[in-house]
Amino acid sequence: MTRARPVVAVVDDDPRLLESLEDLLESAGYVARSFSSAASLLVNGLSGVDVLITDIGMPGMDGFELRDQVRKAHPDLPIFLITGRHEMADRHRAQGISGFFRKPFDAKALLAAVGDALRNREMEGNHDT
Incomplete structure (x- = not known):
């Protein structure tokens, strides 16, 4: 039996970054x-989403507000925030997430963090036995 590939949702208003x-x-x-x-x-x-990656600075609902909404319905979902801003206040407001990355970010570091979050989530789920 093959395991389904993990699903990562990405939210950003920059179409180039999304792609x-x-x-x-x-x-x-x-x-x-x-x-x-x-x-x-x-x-x-x-x-079906296993990980969420969202930009902070978006029109309408920003990444912090999205994080708060998602946490209410899915408190265990790993969430990563990305930003092009360089304000220290953002890092403070980013508490309670799986990771925080500033653009331009290291792709390998992001992939490693996503992989770690998925492994941790899987291990926590296996403790129910």
């Missing part, structure tokens, strides 16, 4: 689902 992250994640064996806004992710739902 780049989608290519990166799929080349690493993940299924990437791209969304241009927090609202489009929430409308489509988080069913």
Whole structure:
């Protein structure tokens, strides 16, 4: 029996970054689902999503607000925040997430962090036996 590939949802209002992250994640064996806004992710739902990567600075609902909304429904979902801003306040507001990356970020570091989060989530799920 083959295990399904993990699904990573990516939310960013920059279409070039969405495409780049989608290519990166799929080349690493993940299924990437791209969304241009927090609202489009929430409308489509988080069913089947194993990891969320979201930009902080987006029009409408920003990444912090999205994180808060997702946490209510899926408190164990690994969430990574990415940003092009360099404000220390962002790092402080990013508490309670799986990772925080500033653009341009190291692709290998992001993939390693996603892999670690998925392994940790899987190990926590196996403790139920």
